[in-house]
Amino acid sequence: MTREQRMKKRYAAEKRFQFLGVISIGISIFFVYLLLFKVFSTGSTAFFKTTIQTEIDFDKKLLELEDIKNPTLKQIKEAEFFDVTYKAATSLYPYKNDEEEKSVKLLLGGNYEYEIKNYLLKNPKMLGKKVKIELTASDDLDQLHKGNFPRNIPEDRRRLNNFQLNVYDNLVEQGKIGSSISDYFLFSGDSRDPEIAGVAGAVIGSFFSIIICLIISFPIALMAAVYLEEFAPKNVITDIIEININNLAAVPSIVYGLLGLGMLLSVFGMPRSTALVGGMTLSLMTLPTIIIACRASLKAVPPSIREGALAIGASKVQTVSHHVVPLAMPGTLSGTIIGLAQALGETAPLLLIGMVAFVVDVPSVPTDPSTSLPVQIYLWSESAERGFVEKTSATIMLLIGFLVIMNSLAVWARQKFERKW
Amino acid sequence: MSNKNKITAKQVSVFYGSKQALFDVDLNIAEKEVTALIGPSGCGKSTFIRCLNRMNDVIDICKVEGNIEIDGQDIYDNSVDVVQLREKVGMVFQKPNPFPKSIYDNVSYGPNIHGIAKDKTHMDEIVETSLKKAALWEEVKDRLDQPGTGLSGGQQQRLCIARAISINPEVILMDEPCSALDPIATAKIETLIDELKSLYTIAIVTHSMAQAARVSQHTGFFHLGKLIEFDSTEKIFKNPEDKMTQDYITGRFG
Numbered sequence: 001m002t003r004e005q006r007m008k009k010r011y012a013a014e015k016r017f018q019f020l021g022v023i024s025i026g027i028s029i030f031f032v033y034l035l036l037f038k039v040f041s042t043g044s045t046a047f048f049k050t051t052i053q054t055e056i057d058f059d060k061k062l063l064e065l066e067d068i069k070n071p072t073l074k075q076i077k078e079a080e081f082f083d084v085t086y087k088a089a090t091s092l093y094p095y096k097n098d099e100e101e102k103s104v105k106l107l108l109g110g111n112y113e114y115e116i117k118n119y120l121l122k123n124p125k126m127l128g129k130k131v132k133i134e135l136t137a138s139d140d141l142d143q144l145h146k147g148n149f150p151r152n153i154p155e156d157r158r159r160l161n162n163f164q165l166n167v168y169d170n171l172v173e174q175g176k177i178g179s180s181i182s183d184y185f186l187f188s189g190d191s192r193d194p195e196i197a198g199v200a201g202a203v204i205g206s207f208f209s210i211i212i213c214l215i216i217s218f219p220i221a222l223m224a225a226v227y228l229e230e231f232a233p234k235n236v237i238t239d240i241i242e243i244n245i246n247n248l249a250a251v252p253s254i255v256y257g258l259l260g261l262g263m264l265l266s267v268f269g270m271p272r273s274t275a276l277v278g279g280m281t282l283s284l285m286t287l288p289t290i291i292i293a294c295r296a297s298l299k300a301v302p303p304s305i306r307e308g309a310l311a312i313g314a315s316k317v318q319t320v321s322h323h324v325v326p327l328a329m330p331g332t333l334s335g336t337i338i339g340l341a342q343a344l345g346e347t348a349p350l351l352l353i354g355m356v357a358f359v360v361d362v363p364s365v366p367t368d369p370s371t372s373l374p375v376q377i378y379l380w381s382e383s384a385e386r387g388f389v390e391k392t393s394a395t396i397m398l399l400i401g402f403l404v405i406m407n408s409l410a411v412w413a414r415q416k417f418e419r420k421w
Numbered sequence: 422m423s424n425k426n427k428i429t430a431k432q433v434s435v436f437y438g439s440k441q442a443l444f445d446v447d448l449n450i451a452e453k454e455v456t457a458l459i460g461p462s463g464c465g466k467s468t469f470i471r472c473l474n475r476m477n478d479v480i481d482i483c484k485v486e487g488n489i490e491i492d493g494q495d496i497y498d499n500s501v502d503v504v505q506l507r508e509k510v511g512m513v514f515q516k517p518n519p520f521p522k523s524i525y526d527n528v529s530y531g532p533n534i535h536g537i538a539k540d541k542t543h544m545d546e547i548v549e550t551s552l553k554k555a556a557l558w559e560e561v562k563d564r565l566d567q568p569g570t571g572l573s574g575g576q577q578q579r580l581c582i583a584r585a586i587s588i589n590p591e592v593i594l595m596d597e598p599c600s601a602l603d604p605i606a607t608a609k610i611e612t613l614i615d616e617l618k619s620l621y622t623i624a625i626v627t628h629s630m631a632q633a634a635r636v637s638q639h640t641g642f643f644h645l646g647k648l649i650e651f652d653s654t655e656k657i658f659k660n661p662e663d664k665m666t667q668d669y670i671t672g673r674f675g
Contacts (some may be wrong), residue, residue, distance in 0.1 A: 234481050308581070311512035312531040312588060313475065313504045322530070323520060398665035 011358035043393025049195060050142040051134035052108065052171060056088045057089040058120055060128050071127065076120060077359070085113040088135075093167040103164050109136035110193035111184075132198065134178055139387035141168060145177060148386055159386075170414040189362045190379070194387025197380075201362045201394050205275045205355065205370030206344060206402075212279025212366060213343050217286045218336050222325075224287075225294030226330075227350070230320050249288035257349030265353060273354035273369040281353055282343040289339040290332075297331020298324060330417040334410035341406040345399065347374040373399045425623040427452040427460065427592060428473060431521070435468050435477065445487070446648045448641055450592075455614060455623045457654065458631035460643035461669070466626045467515075469643070470594050473624065474510035475503050491592065504606035508535055511585035517674055519569035519584070520674055524561050527569040528552060533589040538561045555583035557615050571628035573604025573648040582613065593617065595625040610674075611636050632668050634658050642666045 001009075028409035060066045062083040068075060089105045089112065109115075112135045120126060120135055129142050140159045143149050145168075155162055232238045260281030264270045270277050301324050309319040325332075350356065354374050363370035371379065373395060380392040425507045428450040437445040443465045450473075468477070475496060477483040489496050495606045496506055519527050528548045529538070538544035552558040557579040561572070569580050578598055585593055594613070599607040601628040608669070614623060614636045628631050633640050634654060641651040642663070650657065661667045 005649065302518075304514060304516055304519065306518060307476065307479070307512075307514060308584075309530075311474065311514070312477065312534075312584060313506075313508040314530075314534055315504050318534055322507040322534075418598060 022235075035132060036400075039393045039396050042390055043395075044393035045146050045398045046185055046387075046390040047182055048146075048179050049184065050145040051178045051180055052092065052137050052141070053132050053178060054088050054108075054135045054174040055091060055130060055132050056084065056116055056119070056132045058084060058127050062087065063127075071124075073121060073124060076124060076127070077117075081113060081117050085116050087397060088112075088116060093170060100163055103161060104167060107138050107141050107164060107167060109195040110191070111136060118201050129315070134180065135197055136184070139385055140164075142195055143386045144168060145179070146390075150388075178207040185391065189360045190358060190376070191360060194383075194385045194391060197388070199373070199376060199390060199391075199398060200358050202371045202373045202395070203377035203398070204363050205278070205359075206372040206374075208275035208363065208366040208370070209279040209282055209350075209372055210340055211281040212276060213286055214336070214340055216280060217283040217290055221287055221290035221292055221336070222332060224379070225298060226320060226325060228291075229295050229298040230324065245288045247292055248368045249292055252348075253285050253346050254348035254352065256281055257352030259284060260349060260353045271367055271369075272359045273359070274367050275355075275363060275370050275372075277353050278350050278355050278364040278370075278372060281349045283299070285346065285349060286339040286343045289342065290336050293335020293339065294328070295311065295331045297328040297335065300331060301327045330414040333413040333417065337406050337410040337413065341403050343354050344372075344406065345374055347378055348407055350375050351378075373402070407411065424451040424454055425448065427491065428624075429490045430469075430472075431488045431490075433469065433472060433489060435465070435472060436484045437480070438482040440507065441581065442646050443472075444646045446643075448648055448651055450557075450622060450624050451639060453618060453620070454649055455618050455625060455637040456639045456640065456641070457637035458624065458626045458641045458643060458647075459628070459630060459633050459669070462628075463594065465646040466641075466643045467596050470596055470624055470626050473592070473594055474507050474512055497540050501538060501658040504555050506530040508588055510594060511588070511590035512594040512596065513578070513581050513585050513598045516601050517574055517581050519572070519577050519580050520569050521568060523566045524552075524569045524572070524580060525565040528587045530596060531584060535588055537588060550588040551583040552580075554586055554617065555579045556609065556616075557583055573606070575602050575609060576657070578602060578606070579613065582610075582617075586617070592622045592624070595623065597626050597628060600628060607632070630658075642669060644669070 063076075063079040063081065065071050065075065071079070088332070088353070089108055090101060092107065093104050095101045095104055115135055116133065119131075122212065123131075137145070140149070141164075144151075144160060144165075146265065151158075151165060182198075184196045184198045186198060187200050188196065189201035191197040219283050228238065228241065232241075244416055260277060264277050264280055265272055270280075305323050305327065306319055309323050310316075350372055355373065356379065357369055358379070359369050359371055361368070377392055377395045377399065378390040380395065427448040430446060430448045433443055433446045433448075434441060446465075446469060448469070449582060455650060458470060460466050471477045471484055471522065472489060473496075475490075477485060485497060491506075491510065494501065521532065522530075525548055528543050528551050529655050532538045532547050538547055547576075549562075557576060560576060561580075569577065572580060578601075582593075582598075602610065611632065614625065617623060625636065637654045639651070640654045640657040642649045642657065642661075643667075644665055650661060650663045652662070657666060658670055661670065
């Protein structure tokens with residue numbers, strides 16, 4: 001082979017190699033975009049709800065408040081709202097029989113009676129007057145309005161019957177159908193009715209779990225890493241501990257769920273389905289990851305810094321706490337945040353400790369029953385209603401959003417605290 | 422005439438695991454003088470100097486035998502606190518290793534942990550005198566709050582010297598302090614060493630025979646873990662007893 005041939009071959013090999021690299025990156029980007037596109041296109045509509053403008057007659061007589069001159073809020077609260085809400089719901093469209101009446105009422109969301117009552121409690125001056133309120137529409141009408149339900153299939157395979165479609169068209173003609181940002185999705189707990197189901201419970205549950213996970217795992221992991229890296233004698237026992245930590249980091253997360261179930265719930269009798277136990281279980285899972293990250297960043301501190309401190313008579317503890325740990329901070333912090341981000345997306349261990357329950361109330365303390373974001377995704381993905389499909393995607397969007405925020409935080413922490421030596 | 426001995430080492434042997442790095446070294450370091458240790462790479466001179474402030478303790482597998490006394494006190498005795506020993510015996514390393522903190526904090530760290538300064542003014546004084554002794558004050562007095570790692574290599578090494586003398590040690594060990602520096606910075610450090618010897622006992626490990634000849638009063642020649650010859654610098658460089666020393670200093674070695 002001549003010199004030129006060899007060179008040609010070498011160039012060709014280099015080109016091939018680079019081409020393969022570009023292809024791999026291209027494929028990865030394609031799949032990421034595919035995922036994001038699918039999730040965003042399905043999920044973004046979940047942040048909006050469809051409303052029906054309804055005329056409400058807050059008649060004193062209907063509310064059975066005609067005998068009281070100036071009713072207090074408490075009296076309004078205890079008033080009889082059935083007639084008012086019934087009248088409002090049935091005023092949407094003239095119906096002929098019971099079935100049609102039911103069909104009309106089903107166009108309103110599962111919470112419309114509460115919405116009407118709540119409106120009057122907020123605006124007590126409206127007592128005795130007629131007002132037009134935007135009531136949340138039912139999931140079926142919502143999906144129809146968003147264009148997710150085809151209309152041209154046979155009636156028995158549709159969730160809305162012909163009469164309801166008629167009513168819908170009529171309402172659209174009158175300009176009564178509207179759309180607004182869904183307060184339910186962001187600010188309320190789970191529900192069987194998709195139009196009023198929200199992620200607030202899951203977000204708060206996840207938040208509590210992650211905070212508890214951080215409080216437990218960061219100090220323990222840092223101390224363990226510092227001891228192993230700086231103080232522990234190098235012998236068989238340390239080697240065994242090290243191997244075990246590395247193995248624990250690779251243990252499937254569901255095993256930690258079993259541990260949480262067996263230990264925290266059964267032995268210690270801690271409350272089931274709570275963010276407290278969830279956070280503790282997640283911290284078991286995150287500990288080895290954070291220990292490994294902390295050890296790596298401690299190891300990266302140059303030994304000359306340790307020698308410098310020791311040589312002017314700093315004790316071992318002073319050397320470590322004044323110099324080594326602060327210098328390792330960027331690595332330990334970003335390692336911790338990435339460990340927590342991993343915990344945020346974890347589902348399996350939470351299923352085992354009962355955080356998969358159907359929880360309507362938004363938890364206010366970590367010992368309240370709650371779910372978490374990934375579990376909520378899992379729960380909703382199993383539901384048949386079309387409304388939950390978009391809610392599932394929207395929750396995935398939220399989860400991805402939180403993960404992006406945490407990872408950016410890790411990058412920021414690394415750059416903020418990084419010092420050159 | 423030679424001063425009285427500050428450090429006496431008798432029959433010092435050092436082992437790294439099963440490998441012996443030093444063999445029965447007997448060496449005395451005189452007070453307020455510069456003692457240079459020369460020899461080819463891996464001859465054990467750095468190992469020896471690190472025994473004098475027990476920096477070898479950091480290395481798990483390292484074992485030191487024999488007897489080293491400073492002012493008649495056996496430094497490997499169980500009653501000796503290694504922190505106090507290092508307060509007395511400072512060290513400057515081959516590669517400048519200032520802390521990634523401000524120049525001021527670099528110098529004030531030692532006095533701080535040993536509680537030497539009475540108050541802020543006293544600390545300022547200590548920092549100033551240390552930097553002056555290290556011939557760095559004029560160059561950095563306006564930027565004491567800037568990171569020590571932002572200085573040039575020679576300045577960093579002088580900062581490390583300032584850091585070492587900030588706690589007023591009696592002995593300063595220097596492990597090839599100029600090997601990472603250019604000739605101009607080296608000359609500055611050598612002048613500095615010459616000035617410091619009136620205040621401190623200095624032991625310096627060096628690869629440069631010219632440097633040993635310039636700065637030291639006594640010189641020890643190490644080879645393969647053994648102290649081949651130890652005498653006044655003048656004698657070693659003009660009229661060495663041992664053939665090997667002769668070969669090494671004239672560059673015929675190896």
